[in-house]
Amino acid sequence: MHKPITPISAKPSQYGINPALVKKRASELPKMCSLNLQDLFPDLPEVIFPAGPNAIDDVRKAAIESLKKVDMSMIKSEDSVNVLASHHGFTLFGGEPYAELLKAIKDVVEEKTGCKEVRLRAGVGMRFRETEEYIKSYGLDTYYHGKAIGLAPVDEGIPIETEIGTLYGLKKIYDADWIIHAHHTDVREVHFHRQVDKAVKPFGMSYARIETRSTYHQNLGPRAANFTARALFESDFVQSKFAFASFLDVGPHGIVGVDSDNDLYALNDRATFIGCQRYGKVMTLFGEIDECIAVLDFPCPVPYVFSAGVIYANFTGANVDLYDLKTPLPSYTWYTEAFYGKNDKPLLGDIPPINPAIKMCVHNYAWTGYPSAFFSKHIPTIVVGQEQANLFDRDSMNLEYMDYAVSIKSLEAAMEFAYQTTGIDKVIIFDGAMGGMNVSETMAELLLEKAPLVSEKVDQELLPKWLKQRGVDVSILDKLKK
Amino acid sequence: MKQVTLLAKVDQDKCIGCKICTKVCPVLSISVVNRKAVVNEDDCRACGNCEQRCPSHAIEMVPREKPLKVYVDVTKFDQGKISEICEKAHFNPEQVLCYCTGVRADEVAAAILDGAKTPEAVSLMTGIRTGCTIECVQPVLRMLEAAGCELKPNEGGWQWYGTTATAWTVPKEVKEKYSTRGFYFEEDRELLDDIAKLNVEEKGGKNRDA
Numbered sequence: 001m002h003k004p005i006t007p008i009s010a011k012p013s014q015y016g017i018n019p020a021l022v023k024k025r026a027s028e029l030p031k032m033c034s035l036n037l038q039d040l041f042p043d044l045p046e047v048i049f050p051a052g053p054n055a056i057d058d059v060r061k062a063a064i065e066s067l068k069k070v071d072m073s074m075i076k077s078e079d080s081v082n083v084l085a086s087h088h089g090f091t092l093f094g095g096e097p098y099a100e101l102l103k104a105i106k107d108v109v110e111e112k113t114g115c116k117e118v119r120l121r122a123g124v125g126m127r128f129r130e131t132e133e134y135i136k137s138y139g140l141d142t143y144y145h146g147k148a149i150g151l152a153p154v155d156e157g158i159p160i161e162t163e164i165g166t167l168y169g170l171k172k173i174y175d176a177d178w179i180i181h182a183h184h185t186d187v188r189e190v191h192f193h194r195q196v197d198k199a200v201k202p203f204g205m206s207y208a209r210i211e212t213r214s215t216y217h218q219n220l221g222p223r224a225a226n227f228t229a230r231a232l233f234e235s236d237f238v239q240s241k242f243a244f245a246s247f248l249d250v251g252p253h254g255i256v257g258v259d260s261d262n263d264l265y266a267l268n269d270r271a272t273f274i275g276c277q278r279y280g281k282v283m284t285l286f287g288e289i290d291e292c293i294a295v296l297d298f299p300c301p302v303p304y305v306f307s308a309g310v311i312y313a314n315f316t317g318a319n320v321d322l323y324d325l326k327t328p329l330p331s332y333t334w335y336t337e338a339f340y341g342k343n344d345k346p347l348l349g350d351i352p353p354i355n356p357a358i359k360m361c362v363h364n365y366a367w368t369g370y371p372s373a374f375f376s377k378h379i380p381t382i383v384v385g386q387e388q389a390n391l392f393d394r395d396s397m398n399l400e401y402m403d404y405a406v407s408i409k410s411l412e413a414a415m416e417f418a419y420q421t422t423g424i425d426k427v428i429i430f431d432g433a434m435g436g437m438n439v440s441e442t443m444a445e446l447l448l449e450k451a452p453l454v455s456e457k458v459d460q461e462l463l464p465k466w467l468k469q470r471g472v473d474v475s476i477l478d479k480l481k482k
Numbered sequence: 483m484k485q486v487t488l489l490a491k492v493d494q495d496k497c498i499g500c501k502i503c504t505k506v507c508p509v510l511s512i513s514v515v516n517r518k519a520v521v522n523e524d525d526c527r528a529c530g531n532c533e534q535r536c537p538s539h540a541i542e543m544v545p546r547e548k549p550l551k552v553y554v555d556v557t558k559f560d561q562g563k564i565s566e567i568c569e570k571a572h573f574n575p576e577q578v579l580c581y582c583t584g585v586r587a588d589e590v591a592a593a594i595l596d597g598a599k600t601p602e603a604v605s606l607m608t609g610i611r612t613g614c615t616i617e618c619v620q621p622v623l624r625m626l627e628a629a630g631c632e633l634k635p636n637e638g639g640w641q642w643y644g645t646t647a648t649a650w651t652v653p654k655e656v657k658e659k660y661s662t663r664g665f666y667f668e669e670d671r672e673l674l675d676d677i678a679k680l681n682v683e684e685k686g687g688k689n690r691d692a
């Protein structure tokens with residue numbers, strides 16, 4: 001147990017309240033402490049970020065090293081190149097490492113190929129100006145000489161012929177001779193992608209039009225949905241433009257390195273292993289939590305706030321094994337939400353409930369821009385500050401969020417209310433604390449006790465099953481261990 | 483059902499007449515007249531797309547003087563016909579189609595029975611497609627198609643381009659080719675069928691394995 005880790009700062013954004021209104025962070029409250037993830041899981045690899053003042057230079061060095069090994073001979077000096085990015089990368093460890101990768105890609109491509117027409121195209125989730133904000137705040141507009149834009153799924157599209165028929169991509173993603181897929185191995189929405197083809201997913205999501213994204217979330221089913229991205233990536237059109245991929249190699253505790261490859265599927269297998277092994281342990285550990293108060297305290301929409309690399313949406317489903325593909329529906333995913341009837345109960349009895357361990361949610365700081373009423377409807381939720389409550393009332397995706405939540409003036413009062421009403425003192429804070437997690441001392445004790453058994457269970461029993469279900473060659477495990 | 487509390491308001495001085503707002507409005511409630519955008523206030527469903535995509539930041543979402551409640555009362559329509567459209571589109575009538583507004587399949591069917599023939603009309607009547615404006619476009623297209631409506635995208639608009647693959651159209655060869663990669667095509671189709679076919683009266687507590 002250590003003293004609390006400084007959480008990720010509140011960020012100025014049109015999707016969240018003014019950072020000045022975030023008066024207190026949950027980690028500053030009495031009886032809070034932190035756990036180092038490498039203390040919980042000693043087999044987690046060493047990280048290059050966070051790691052002292054020069055850490056960001058090390059990310060750049062790792063990116064350059066990795067990019068030097070990639071074949072870029074297909075890019076001629078007179079060609080145009082789109083470096084494709086996604087919003088989520090900017091939410092990892094403060095966002096700087098991802099911005100640094102995007103800068104390094106531009107530099108190495110220019111140096112190796114002589115190409116001068118290198119642009120940044122950054123897709124989003126549901127907050128259409130989110131990457132515009134990041135492009136400015138990380139100086140990417142100047143770095144890319146004004147050739148950096150944010151793209152939204154309602155922007156002009158193009159049809160792409162695939163093995164399952166026509167799907168639609170964003171025109172400006174593909175308006176260059178070559179595309180470079182700049183991403184990371186962080187797992188984020190395991191409830192959606194179930195760690196199947198996660199490295200390919202942006203082709204069906206942040207690089208895609210609404211028709212494609214709706215195909216994923218409504219047409220194919222909770223697991224088959226993941227084929228949407230592969231269908232697009234496999235298309236002749238995308239293949240004719242794909243140059244290579246460059247990923248931040250991320251764990252729940254930090255940036256391990258950079259992994260670049262001309263073969264996205266090879267990279268995908270490595271990402272699958274990382275997602276199942278490194279993150280699978282934390283998620284399985286979170287499934288061991290019997291009762292808690294969850295505090296949201298991070299500059300992201302409600303489901304995306306992080307603790308130890310796990311997002312709140314996944315914690316709401318930690319009562320089932322999200323990686324086990326035999327279970328069709330996690331406790332929370334949009335297909336699950338769709339299958340709740342008018343009586344607010346699941347249409348089918350075998351749909352698992354929202355994680356019953358979460359007795360109350362204190363929403364100290366989280367953004368709008370993602371439909372979140374399902375959470376406040378099914379988990380008693382307290383929102384700190386009337387301004388934040390008002391912001392949700394104005395969001396077209398959250399008109400009902402405050403119908404099921406209450407607002408309380410201060411974090412201290414909200415926590416007092418939560419302690420009194422639930423009668424428990426185990427707290428888990430989703431504040432993006434880097435390298436570890438901020439929790440109450442009582443929660444720390446529980447997690448320290450459970451971690452060794454969880455680690456063994458994942459290594460011995462769960463990981464081989466998870467990899468097999470995904471068709472990943474288990475020998476990759478040995479190679480990565482070397 | 484959607485409670486429409488806001489309204490798009492154009493700052494005419496900032497508007498450059500680029501028409502992007504007209505291409506992204508899911509209910510076609512904004513047009514450009516004399517090179518300036520004009521909002522049809524009755525029709526605006528406050529999705530915010532125009533405000534989010536305007537390159538000149540000329541649009542602001544402001545509170546409506548009188549909030550609107552848009553919804554179609556499903557009890558006023560023939561339940562048999564509602565079920566028929568839903569079933570053909572492979573949805574349970576109680577299934578939520580729009581995660582932002584909570585609009586369910588039966589309300590969309592009722593809107594169609596009430597005369598809606600396009601996604602824009604369905605959205606005007608129910609509020610569906612006016613939250614995130616992303617995820618529910620395919621269900622709306624599927625429902626209209628199931629009801630026999632001809633789907634024609636708006637010329638020059640980016641509102642929607644067309645229907646795409648569903649669990650029922652994925653070719654057998656594709657399922658076989660990728661069978662080892664964890665997509666569970668058949669099992670997921672069965673799950674969707676189970677949900678769609680579930681009799682609303684009997685629902686709840688019923689296990690698929692039972």
Ligand code: SF4
Pocket residue numbers: 492496497498499500501502503504514518519535536537538539540541
């Ligand atoms: S998008 Fe903005 S600038 Fe363009 S026509 Fe509409 S209001 Fe005017």
Ligand code: SF4
Pocket residue numbers: 489490506507508509510511512521525526527528529530531532533612
């Ligand atoms: S419905 Fe949406 S896009 Fe259309 S005018 Fe209103 S806010 Fe703008």
